Amino acid sequence: MNKFVDLYQSKQRIKSKFYDVIEPNYTFTNKSLETLVQYHPTKTINEVEYFVYRIKGQGKKILFMKTKGYDESTIGLNTCLENYFGQYSDRKTFLINIKYAFRQAISNGKREKYLLSNTDNGVGICENCKTKTEMAIDHYPISFKKILADFLLCEGLTLDDLLYIRCPNENIIKLKDLELKQRWIDYHENIVNYRCLCKSCNSRFGCYNQ
Numbered sequence: 001m002n003k004f005v006d007l008y009q010s011k012q013r014i015k016s017k018f019y020d021v022i023e024p025n026y027t028f029t030n031k032s033l034e035t036l037v038q039y040h041p042t043k044t045i046n047e048v049e050y051f052v053y054r055i056k057g058q059g060k061k062i063l064f065m066k067t068k069g070y071d072e073s074t075i076g077l078n079t080c081l082e083n084y085f086g087q088y089s090d091r092k093t094f095l096i097n098i099k100y101a102f103r104q105a106i107s108n109g110k111r112e113k114y115l116l117s118n119t120d121n122g123v124g125i126c127e128n129c130k131t132k133t134e135m136a137i138d139h140y141p142i143s144f145k146k147i148l149a150d151f152l153l154c155e156g157l158t159l160d161d162l163l164y165i166r167c168p169n170e171n172i173i174k175l176k177d178l179e180l181k182q183r184w185i186d187y188h189e190n191i192v193n194y195r196c197l198c199k200s201c202n203s204r205f206g207c208y209n210q
């Protein structure tokens with residue numbers, strides 16, 4: 001770990017030493033990387049058995065690791081580095097905003113139609129408690145979280161790989177990659193079903209632990 005001097009240099013070093021030279025599907029181990037992944041801000045990482053680059057989604061080379069007792073999973077080294085250098089405090093805000101951008105992208109399609117045909121100006125009958133009140137439109141039976149997770153898996157991406165832009169005029173946040181946005185809309189619209197819930201049922205159901 002003493003080789004990680006500053007964030008930018010470390011990112012470049014990882015790129016030139018690993019990403020650029022290691023062939024896909026070649027499994028390898030490396031002590032520095034094993035130490036580094038322990039700095040992932042949200043994952044608790046067991047003993048690492050190996051690292052491997054796999055080709056996923058749009059032909060992108062993605063780093064996976066295999067830890068003892070678990071299947072291979074993706075690991076974002078830049079995220080670990082940012083946390084190691086104490087530059088990860090903005091992560092929470094980033095995640096909230098990027099998820100908002102995914103929601104924003106799908107707000108006008110089927111959701112809008114569902115709202116118009118199942119409520120009267122937003123007022124409807126809760127499918128759970130039968131209260132007549134202002135409705136929240138809930139993803140059901142497959143949660144938004146699950147659809148998004150599956151989509152990202154297909155694309156070989158994690159939220160950390162993505163960027164959003166702020167539109168000051170409209171006061172909204174949008175996905176920066178417009179092609180990705182369109183693929184997301186198509187993917188989501190193909191799978192999604194909705195139901196009407198009152199706001200209290202909606203927040204109580206959360207995302208059904210999916």
Ligand SMILES: [Zn+2]
Binds near residue numbers: 126127128200201
């Ligand atoms: Zn209800």
